[in-house]
Amino acid sequence: MPLTSSQMKTLYANMVRARRFDEKIVQGIADGKTVSFFHSGLGEEAVGVGGCAFLRPDDYVWFHHRGHGIAHILSKGGSPQGFVAEHFGKATGACNGMAGFHYVDPEHGLLGFSGTIGSAFPVSLGWGVAAKMGNRGQVVVCFFGDGASNRGTLHEAMNMASVMKLPIVWVCENNLYAQFMPLKDAFASEDIASLAIPYGMPSKIVDGQDVVAVHEAVQWAVERARAGEGPSLVECKTYRFRAHSEGAPDVSHFELRPPDEVEAWKKRDPLLLFRERLLQEEIATVGELDRIDADAAEEADAAERFAIESPQPDPSVLQEMLYAR
Amino acid sequence: MREIPYRIAMQEALIEEMSRDEKVFVVGEDVQAGTFGVTSTLVQRFGPGRVIDTPLSETAVAGTALGAAMTGYRPVADFMFADFIFIAGNEVLVNAAKWRFAHGGKVNLPLVYMAAMGGGARNGPEHSMSPESLIMHTPGLKLAVPSTPYDAKGLLKTAIRDNNPVVFFYHKRLLGLRGPVPDEEYTVPFGVADVKREGTDVTVVATALQVQHALRVAEEVKERVSVEVIDPRTLEPLDIDAIVRSVEKTGRLVVADEDTERCGVAAEIITQVMERAFDALDAPPKRVCAANLPIPGGFIEASVLPQPAGILAAIEAVTGRALKV
Ligand SMILES: Cc1ncc(C[n+]2csc(CCOP(=O)(O)OP(=O)(O)O)c2C)c(N)n1
Numbered sequence: 001m002p003l004t005s006s007q008m009k010t011l012y013a014n015m016v017r018a019r020r021f022d023e024k025i026v027q028g029i030a031d032g033k034t035v036s037f038f039h040s041g042l043g044e045e046a047v048g049v050g051g052c053a054f055l056r057p058d059d060y061v062w063f064h065h066r067g068h069g070i071a072h073i074l075s076k077g078g079s080p081q082g083f084v085a086e087h088f089g090k091a092t093g094a095c096n097g098m099a100g101f102h103y104v105d106p107e108h109g110l111l112g113f114s115g116t117i118g119s120a121f122p123v124s125l126g127w128g129v130a131a132k133m134g135n136r137g138q139v140v141v142c143f144f145g146d147g148a149s150n151r152g153t154l155h156e157a158m159n160m161a162s163v164m165k166l167p168i169v170w171v172c173e174n175n176l177y178a179q180f181m182p183l184k185d186a187f188a189s190e191d192i193a194s195l196a197i198p199y200g201m202p203s204k205i206v207d208g209q210d211v212v213a214v215h216e217a218v219q220w221a222v223e224r225a226r227a228g229e230g231p232s233l234v235e236c237k238t239y240r241f242r243a244h245s246e247g248a249p250d251v252s253h254f255e256l257r258p259p260d261e262v263e264a265w266k267k268r269d270p271l272l273l274f275r276e277r278l279l280q281e282e283i284a285t286v287g288e289l290d291r292i293d294a295d296a297a298e299e300a301d302a303a304e305r306f307a308i309e310s311p312q313p314d315p316s317v318l319q320e321m322l323y324a325r
Numbered sequence: 326m327r328e329i330p331y332r333i334a335m336q337e338a339l340i341e342e343m344s345r346d347e348k349v350f351v352v353g354e355d356v357q358a359g360t361f362g363v364t365s366t367l368v369q370r371f372g373p374g375r376v377i378d379t380p381l382s383e384t385a386v387a388g389t390a391l392g393a394a395m396t397g398y399r400p401v402a403d404f405m406f407a408d409f410i411f412i413a414g415n416e417v418l419v420n421a422a423k424w425r426f427a428h429g430g431k432v433n434l435p436l437v438y439m440a441a442m443g444g445g446a447r448n449g450p451e452h453s454m455s456p457e458s459l460i461m462h463t464p465g466l467k468l469a470v471p472s473t474p475y476d477a478k479g480l481l482k483t484a485i486r487d488n489n490p491v492v493f494f495y496h497k498r499l500l501g502l503r504g505p506v507p508d509e510e511y512t513v514p515f516g517v518a519d520v521k522r523e524g525t526d527v528t529v530v531a532t533a534l535q536v537q538h539a540l541r542v543a544e545e546v547k548e549r550v551s552v553e554v555i556d557p558r559t560l561e562p563l564d565i566d567a568i569v570r571s572v573e574k575t576g577r578l579v580v581a582d583e584d585t586e587r588c589g590v591a592a593e594i595i596t597q598v599m600e601r602a603f604d605a606l607d608a609p610p611k612r613v614c615a616a617n618l619p620i621p622g623g624f625i626e627a628s629v630l631p632q633p634a635g636i637l638a639a640i641e642a643v644t645g646r647a648l649k650v
């Protein structure tokens with residue numbers, strides 16, 4: 001089913017919001033407010049937004065670490081206040097300030113995150129087993145990078161998910177690099193999507209800068225999964241506009257990507273491309289889009305104020321965080 | 326009271342808990358057949374949907390439990406051999422252990438990771454480990470190490486009902502050990518040590534197979550020295566109070582444990598006793614552990630693993646009495 005104009009505007013709004021919040025965390029590093037490191041997702045917003053828009057609240061999402069998942073989180077209904085406050089180390093953070101950069105919101109199918117790359121696969125597998133057992137049509141959407149695809153956990157989880165026909169959508173955010181490792185030196189085939197063949201599932205490769213294309217491909221896979229047809233793989237070709245990470249611990253400031261490559265991709269900014277399209281197809285007016293932009297900026301400022309005003313966690317809570325009663 | 330083998334006591338615990346709570350399921354390699362006769366027969370009762378055989382994929386086994394537990398299931402994942410936990414180290418030691426803590430206490434992981442520990446079967450270096458200290462060292466995990474059929478059943482039931490990740494090591498050389506197990510339902514609480522034999526001259530703290538060794542030695546030397554045998558039953562939580570009470574009575578301490586001596590369980594227990602009750606000790610405590618070597622296969626295995634003779638020698642050393650018959 002084609003997207004309605006109101007759905008198209010939601011996609012735009014979520015991309016703008018993701019960008020404003022990402023910029024807040026980047027700025028927070030310069031200002032000394034962001035207490036941990038950050039892996040900016042600027043330039044890759046279309047993947048998380050297109051892939052998570054219009055999922056059910058009870059669908060499970062493993063978000064990608066680009067933007068620390070902000071595009072996915074916002075699209076899945078998560079609170080941006082908890083996101084910013086967590087990055088500022090505050091007790092009101094999504095994880096009560098215990099992780100610094102994780103996010104959790106069980107009500108919206110966001111059950112958490114792990115910073116060890118490749119954790120995505122076994123955990124998503126477990127969500128898939130649970131979704132299948134629960135038999136309520138829930139699906140799992142697991143986002144991962146091209147670098148993560150080098151982990152052996154991918155093999156174990158993709159293989160078992162296919163054997164068990166689990167309702168999982170594997171979405172690769174292929175931005176051509178894993179930190180300082182180019183994909184061509186780390187992966188023996190051209191496309192991550194080629195992995196679909198050995199694991200016996202269908203796949204699609206899409207332009208990751210086109211939010212509608214991402215949405216349609218993921219939606220196709222989601223429908224297959226809901227219908228009990230098993231997992232699929234969607235590869236989104238995308239690019240990050242900023243460095244691999246900023247803030248401690250990477251102080252090398254190394255950049256191996258050729259400047260003209262970076263510039264060429266920046267011309268394919270998913271936000272600008274989509275804005276142009278909405279205007280060209282007369283889905284929205286300049287006034288409407290400017291309003292969305294202004295709202296997003298205001299929302300980000302409010303979340304930042306909330307985070308700044310929030311208290312730090314009290315060490316007295318540490319013990320009770322560890323074990324449940 | 327009827328007497329049943331340790332492995333059947335565990336099987337009864339699984340049957341009772343799976344009948345009591347439909348959220349409980351078993352997952353692992355060959356759990357339907359049951360490599361050690363623990364999970365055997367369950368599939369006939371509960372079907373392959375709740376007794377899930379997986380491909381040979383330890384991170385997938387661990388991840389299935391991890392992910393499903395977050396969604397409210399109570400999985401029991403079996404790794405076959407305790408040594409294989411290392412393969413899923415990221416899932417068990419990093420993700421399962423830290424998840425609740427890192428997410429501000431908002432997600433519980435009610436899961437059990439079971440595995441067979443211990444040597445004595447001459448299975449060589451990758452099938453003989455007792456990596457208790459590794460688990461005990463890792464905040465966020467609980468650890469049960471039963472030494473009798475009664476404890477095996479009662480502790481496993483408690484493990485399944487616990488809202489945290491519990492590692493449950495059953496000892497290969499105890500699987501066929503018969504012992505009294507009541508017909509009526511019962512559970513064994515975590516963090517409550519059991520005095521397996523009362524005595525007045527020396528405290529022997531032992532886990533798993535070493536409890537049986539200690540009891541045999543205590544019986545042999547009972548005319549010359551009165552040995553108290555204490556089984557902590559769970560190492561996290563650890564009932565250090567019970568151990569300290571016993572040492573305050575006997576003034577002498579031996580700790581027998583099958584894990585490698587260096588940085589091991591015995592080292593931890595002795596340190597805690599020294600910190601709490603140094604003045605109660607009449608002699609330096611002694612450790613009886615596996616030597617600081619890999620566990621070899623074949624006949625030479627016995628030279629590395631702790632033996633009853635080692636417990637006897639340690640009792641002689643701390644009491645200053647010659648006991649050899
Ligand atoms: C197991 C593990 N290995 C290495 C790292 C360090 N690291 C974090 S992100 C990253 C690159 C990941 O690349 P990719 O999956 O392509 O995602 P991208 O950062 O490009 O979005 C690396 C090497 C890690 N966090 N965990």
Ligand SMILES: [Mg+2]
Binds near residue numbers: 147173175176177
């Ligand atoms: Mg990458």
